[in-house]
Amino acid sequence: MQEVKKRIIQGVVVLVAIIYLAKLFYLQVIDEGYSEAAVDNAIEQVVQIPYRGQIYDRKGQLIVYNTPTYDIYVTPKKVKIQDTLRLCNLLGLSKFQFDSMFTIARTYSKFKPSLFMRQLSVEDFARVQDAMVDYPGFTFETNAFRTYNTTAMANTLGYVAEVSPKQLEEQEEAGEDYYRQGDYIGKSGLERFYEDILRGRRGVKYIMKDVHGVVKGPWKGGEMDVSPVAGKNLYTSIDLDLQQYADSLFVNKSGSMVAIDPATGEILAMVSSPSYDPKLLAGRNYSKNYARLALNPYNLLLNRALQGLYRPGSTFKTVETVVGLEEGAITPGTVLGHSGIRMNCHCGRSSSDLHTAIQRSCNPYFYHVFRRIIYHNDERDPFKASKVGLQKWSERVAKFGIGQKLGVDLPYEKKGLLPDVEYYNKRNKGEYSWKFSNIYSVGIGEGELLVTPLKLANVAAIIANRGWYIPPHIVRAIGSPKGEPLPEFKVKHSVDIEQRHFETLISAMYDAINSPVTVPARYVVRDIEACGKTGTSQNKKGQDDNSVFICFAPRNNPKIAIATVVDYGRWGGVTAAPISMLVAERYLKGYTTNKAAEAEMKAKYLLRLPNAPNSKPKPDTTKQQKPLVAAKKVTGPLVSHTKP
Template sequence: MNEDRRIIVQLLIAGVALLFAGKLLFIQVLDDDYKLAAQNNVMKKFIDYPLRGMMTSRDGELLVVNNPVYDITVVAKEFRNSDTLALAKVMGIEMEEMRGKLDKLKKARSFSWVKPQVLFKQLSPEEFAKIEVYLDDFSGIYVSPRTVRGYQYPYSANSLGYIGEITDRQIKRDTTNYYKAGDYIGRNGIESTYEEHLRGQRGISFKMVNVRGIVKGSFQDGEYDTLSVPGNNLTTTLDLDLQAYAEKLMEGKIGSLVAIEPSSGEILAIVSAPDYDPSLLSGRSFGKNMGVLQKDSLKPLFNRPIMAAYPPGSIFKVLQSLVALQEGVIAPGEFIYCDNKLIGDHAPPGRYDTRRALKYSSNNFYVKVFREVLNQRVDDNTFVDSRLGLDKWVTYMSRFGLGSKLGIDLPGEKSGFIPNSAFYDRYYGRNRWKASNVHSLAIGQGEILVTPIQMANMAALVANRGYFYTPHLIKDIGGQGPLEKYLEKHETGIQSQYFDEVIAGMEEVIQGTATRAYIKDLPIAGKTGTVQNPHGPDHSVFMAFAPVEQPKIAISVYVENAGWGGRAATAIAGLMLEKYVKGEISRPYMEKYVLKGDFLY
């Protein structure tokens, strides 16, 4: 019996010893809280946040800079006996709000008694200067210098984008393990696409602190510190003067404007109307302003140039002409008689070749040639022949950059839609449809959808006589040039002589339906479009480039509910072309007409 008791006592003693040993191991090795608490008696680790790369216009004008701000953090273990009421007075807030902030920190999932938690975010230098002298009176209160984005001009908000605090979901998806809670990350626009180039590399510094947490100097003369590395500066492709003028012309309208340098694919100006001031989504008012913008019925956060998809209307006839010429269903200078019985038409009956058909925008001409493109007698069965012809036509559309994303360096780009035979098979049944069922495609209506950036790219590829570079907004990353993919030339496979025929017709358009784009001594090639809208007034669309020889700019303008293409869109594009090529406006009356905005009367 005594022997059993002795064994039990020994086991109890051994168990208690193991329990204490385990607790000691947990405290000294496994639990960061105790480790940090011990370290914090002599030193503290501070993150040295890198300067985010800045952005300039193509001419070197600063667009996006970094403004200093200060986060006030608290270590709960050290702050427990501090005067909360006094801190509230220093910060200029009510005691109830201060309690709410502290309670929120305690409830946070990642809360730790010894890890700094942000108490006040993004104080401006002026705000920080007023309270700095009082902060030493509070134990557990620390200052973390940061930067937020500052904008020199109220332009290009949807393109530049914004930064915001990283979410838990984003942290979990970060395979690089770079980001930590409280970091800021590009959330939209260029800020998002070029995040890895802009963010830089954070550094760490260790500081000696006293028992009250007041910094007394570097730990071991900075031997363990690492310097932060600033992010790369970006040179955008935007022409600041042209961008400002574009936003002025599009003010009060709903739609898009995209201007491209054809020889490079660089975007000179891009407007989503209505827009917003980018400074609204920077600093402490980010959440409040974001809520207001999200509730706006006009959707200023919706980036229309790359996200909105519309029927292209009659501007699509330019591409239809190129396909018909390349396929040999009509020759340059060959005339077709149109009696206007196939489809409604505003062009008079008569004989049309490609040039005249473009000038007067003859719907019946394009229905006829489109039918010949589809039905080239490859198969005796008309239904099969139409299927084969349509898929061949879809291949051309793909070469023009339609039906898929172009690959612009902005997030959220949509592909538009080009219907193929499989689409109509699902709708009508296999071999139960033919050219007459899809003839609305001939004039850019029906199921076709394109984005404004694709429309501008259409103008650019015609200006280049058969090729294009993917439109993009960044021409240089830290002195290394653009991304490699934006230097790649995309060929359409259309022979150059057919472009000469089409461009000649587009020049005649400026003398016909697009007189509002006529500029003396500036040869322009363009095409108007009036897009049917079942929900209200038609949409106005125009695409063009200038000068005709050695083009410097290609443009598309889309104005919703503005009626005829020859009015709103054409007038805006004409002013933009003149502004960029000539540097000044010779028709103030046209500018007044655009700014007034009464396009339906």
């Protein structure tokens, strides 16, 4: 019996030994995982961040490029520090800063590398590179920060910043793994819209190290390395010289100006004022500067060109004209009286024909036009007729891009508001609770109607083209100057209105400027054959109105269409119109002849806090005019516009 027990014990021992040997054979010979784990101890994987694509203007001038820097990443599990104080001194950190940064990295992941310190200059990298060999777990990655050749159009260009935790979560949910904690991503403007094109494709290289962390060379001669692919360059339609000139006219003013090439939909200039220097959101001080910008009461981060909502005022009479002609509500010879209407008239007459009404911006005339469109000469049931007429009218107007997104290649475009039947039903709490008398102000560009300066510029382009447009866009070529824009920016959109109706409108718009009635003669540049329409957009009681103007030039074969909105500029003819005329002349001629108007516009001080009552503006008394005056108790980075 004793012998049997002995044999059983021996058998168990032999069996266990066989199992261990088999497992060892499997790990070392059959299973590659153990081998790979051993390799991991000697091979370091280094991610290579590609350079973002550069951004150019239409003439090939470089606007945005990259300055090389180095980021330090840390993998907490691999970190071994003999002398923390020495490391802190090397990196220029306090012990508290080091502990905080390391805790953040460890919280993110003990095993994954995460950003520890960003944007070391080439000089700083050279100084610390050799010493960092003594600190395993810390690695360097080449990166770059965006550098700008202009202080202009910050909101159009946009900025890049560290990818947010929410974006990382969304990426993980989508099954992607491109971005890591600490990576940069486009946050606004062109940087955001074209992120996938600008970012390129990251690479990776494998480096052999000995047990002391000393680099021995590339693994397998570099045959496993993947080279990074730089992002594609963007070639924009922006004329940088024109942009900077337009910016200089908006010093100490708030508002926007958009200039478009009508034939292509290419945006030549896009002003949003006041703004900021784009350099402020590049580099280590991003967080501090962003906080100051966000708190600035002048809304510096708002791109007014596509996010500012304004009543179009009398500039909308251009749309009302061609819609009325197409609907048969009026003809070019229609004469309408002014009596009995509670609207101001700029004509000084008791009646007007269509040409005079456009030229002199007659409110009563367009009150009648809108009434005829809505009721279509049938007022037996004004509630029902208003519903039918407004539905047809809003469908016509929507084709001009009003009340919807135009699809510009920038994020955060606002639709604005085109009030329709559904809107008034909801607002008045009933299908038949409203009629023309409740909505008549919309017909002259007031009331609930809201547009962006971009939409007004597009309206000017539609008129210039006699009835069609290509969606406004900023990038004219991707990858090379001979590349193509995105496919959607080559498609024509018709507003389905006959060309002859636009010719009627254009004739009056030409006389409105060249036989000065609404635009003072001292601001008119006659030899560029501009056609335009002024507007005054109402503000709250106690505030000066906004100055609005749309135009295009020349009359035949137009090269530029412009919309300008100046907050608190009062009448369209005295602020927005001269700015637009100066910009049109500069683009068409390359120089300015009306130096007096230029000096007057640059010196004009209209900057006020948003939603504040009118106050007497205080002119800048410094030698060089500054674009902004900081509000009390609020400080923020303020940009000086580049002067041409």
